[in-house]
Amino acid sequence: MKVDVVLGLQWGDEGKGKVVDVLTPDYGVIARFQGGPNAGHSLHFGDKVHVLRSIPSGIFRENAVNIIGNGVVLDPVTFAQETGELEQMGVDVKAKIRIAKKAHLILPTHRMLDAASEAAKGKAKIGSTLKGIGPTYMDKTGRNGLRVGDILSPSFMERYERLKQKHIAMLAQFEGFTYDIAEYEAQWFAGIETLRQFTIIEAEHEMNRLLSNGQAVLAEGAQGSLLDVDYGTYPFVTSSNTVCAGACIGLGVAPNKIGEVFGIFKAYCTRVGSGPFPTELFDQTGKDLQQIGHEFGAVTGRERRCGWLDMVALKYSAMINGVTQLIMMKSDVLNTFPTIKVAVAYEIGGRRVTEFPYETNEEITPIYKEFEGWNCDINGIRRYEEFPRQFKEYVEFIERETGVPVKIISVGPDRDETIVR
Numbered sequence: 001m002k003v004d005v006v007l008g009l010q011w012g013d014e015g016k017g018k019v020v021d022v023l024t025p026d027y028g029v030i031a032r033f034q035g036g037p038n039a040g041h042s043l044h045f046g047d048k049v050h051v052l053r054s055i056p057s058g059i060f061r062e063n064a065v066n067i068i069g070n071g072v073v074l075d076p077v078t079f080a081q082e083t084g085e086l087e088q089m090g091v092d093v094k095a096k097i098r099i100a101k102k103a104h105l106i107l108p109t110h111r112m113l114d115a116a117s118e119a120a121k122g123k124a125k126i127g128s129t130l131k132g133i134g135p136t137y138m139d140k141t142g143r144n145g146l147r148v149g150d151i152l153s154p155s156f157m158e159r160y161e162r163l164k165q166k167h168i169a170m171l172a173q174f175e176g177f178t179y180d181i182a183e184y185e186a187q188w189f190a191g192i193e194t195l196r197q198f199t200i201i202e203a204e205h206e207m208n209r210l211l212s213n214g215q216a217v218l219a220e221g222a223q224g225s226l227l228d229v230d231y232g233t234y235p236f237v238t239s240s241n242t243v244c245a246g247a248c249i250g251l252g253v254a255p256n257k258i259g260e261v262f263g264i265f266k267a268y269c270t271r272v273g274s275g276p277f278p279t280e281l282f283d284q285t286g287k288d289l290q291q292i293g294h295e296f297g298a299v300t301g302r303e304r305r306c307g308w309l310d311m312v313a314l315k316y317s318a319m320i321n322g323v324t325q326l327i328m329m330k331s332d333v334l335n336t337f338p339t340i341k342v343a344v345a346y347e348i349g350g351r352r353v354t355e356f357p358y359e360t361n362e363e364i365t366p367i368y369k370e371f372e373g374w375n376c377d378i379n380g381i382r383r384y385e386e387f388p389r390q391f392k393e394y395v396e397f398i399e400r401e402t403g404v405p406v407k408i409i410s411v412g413p414d415r416d417e418t419i420v421r
Contacts, residue, residue, distance in 0.1 A: 002259025003031075003207075003217045005247045006327075008224030009317035011233075011271040013297070013304060014264040015329035015410060020057035020220050022408070022418050023262070027218040029210055030058030031203075033250030034071035034240040035222030036106060036136070037078040038129040054079050056220055059086060059096060065210070069203050069219075070102030071240060071250020073136040074148060076191025077184065083194065099195070100203035101149030107160070108181040108188050109167035110135040116174040129273075137239035139163070148200055151192055204252020211257060219247040225263075225317040233360045236275025244321040263323035263404070265314055267331045267394075270295050270304040276360035279307035279343045293333040308341040308368065311401050316356035318402045327408040328395065332379050332417075340394065341368040344401075371397070379412045384421050 006023065008014040024030055037053040052059065054074055056066040068074065083093045110132030118130060139145040146163060150156050171177065210217060221242055226232045228242045241249060244261050248254065268289055271277045280286065286306045289295065295304035318326070334340055343366035346353045352367065374390040381387055387395075395406050409419045 001211045001214055001216060003211065003219050003247065003251070003253050003257050004260040004262065005219045005221070005244050005258060005321075006262040006264065007221035007242065007244060007247075007321065009226075009263045009265040009314060009321070009323070010224045010269055010310075011226045011275075011277070012222075012224035013270055013272065013295075014224060014266055016220065016222070016264055017052060017057045018329070018410065018413065018415070018418075019262065019264055019327055019408070020218065021060065022415060023218060024058040024061045024064055027058070027064070027216045029065045029067060029207075029215050029217040030056040030061075031067040031069050031207065031217060031219050031251055032056045032072050033069045033219050033221060033247045034242060035238065036073040036131060036133040037075050038131050038133055038223070038238070053082055055082055055086070055093075055097065058218070058220075059091060059093070064096065065215075066097045067201075067203060067206070067251075068097065068099045068103055069207075069251045070100040071246060072100070073104045073106050073133055073140075073240075074099070074195075075106040075131065076189075076195055077187045078131075078191075080187075080191040080194040094198055098199045098201045098203070098206065099148055101147060101200055102203065103148045104136055104140045104145045105148060105150075106132040106136045107146065107163065107167070108132075108185045109164050109171070110139070111184070112171055112179045112181060113167055115179070116171055116177045119177065120174055134239045135167075148195065151195060152200065207251050207253055208257075211253070219251060221246065225321060226313060231320055233276045236273070244323075258322075260325060261321055261323045262325050262327055262408075263318055263321055264327045264329060265309075265317075266293075266329050267309060267334055268293075269307045269310050269313075272297055272302050272304050276364070277305055277307060278313075278346060278360075278364040278366050279310045279341075280305050281307045285337070288337075289333065292336070293330055308343060308366075309398075310343045310366070311398075312343060312346055312354060312356055314398070315402055318404050323402075323404050325407040326398070326402065326404045327410070328398070328406050329410045331391070331409055332377070332411045334373065335377055335379075336375065337373045338375060340371045340373050342371065342397070343367065344369045369397075379417060381411060382419060384409070384419055 058064040086093050113135040114130050114132045223238045223242045227238045289306035345367040347365040372390045374388040411417050
């Protein structure tokens, strides 16, 4: 068997949670391969909305195994809160979740370092969610981190104190920054006790064993490809590899084990926090996209910046991920726009550019292609053939430009508002 991968192709918030939830009936294993509690995967079904931060989106499916891979950074406080809420809903989380020993732990002092570092940047801040994720990945690459498997060691407290004291010394360098971790630290140790009640595994062996036994595996990414630490709009990126290759590192599977790559994108673009956004709209159209699309962060509540679809960036993401199937989300948000634009190139320094550039902080002017809007409600449509001509022209243009078929189209937040072609 192969590992199929589902990931975002823009700056996150593409709707990965819903897609994973829709796809999971075909998979026995759902595995998160990177990121941390800055993720906010929203699942809508019935009259309820569920936001998952660290838990894989297959948690509501019967008999599905949910693996938190070694590429994930885990906050015990958030994890305990999240699993507690799921248990109250009747979900048997302890039977359904397995956690990689090699996943790194977010410490209370990591959160303080995140806040101090972001405050010190002033206007140059990157828009961190202040969850401690960046400092945790820094300790991971600096070979100082604590991992989930360490909580089983007799020397755990000693190692925790050593890393905590290192962080306190670092925090002393931020003049004027004050903090108190006592209350959060107490919650953190309670979260450690919660973690100890779960099945903690050597995920790379487990993943390959499941594949050898014929289990269908879906790897779930967080954030989006344009936030990848190597291939995104650096330095306004996250701290992990959000692209498809990150699934191999984050789960311990070889590249030849990757099967289908589902690339998710919105019918327009959004971005949270700071950083380049060539097609961002500052006019009423941008405000309309935000309001109609309810573009506010599932975890932070922050407003999302909105703009037209960026084909230069989308083709780039499809290329570096090896996308085999495209999934278009929030198509219905564009129902009322008489004209819809797509950026097909950039103008940079008087030159027309069609490849996503290295320096995205330069002055970029998008060059647009205009489409006639469909000006009708497509929410109730359930077959591709029933879509209006203008909508199908939009979809088929995207397919031609990327060279990848659009296999799934979402026309609303609920599970049943999904068209599979």
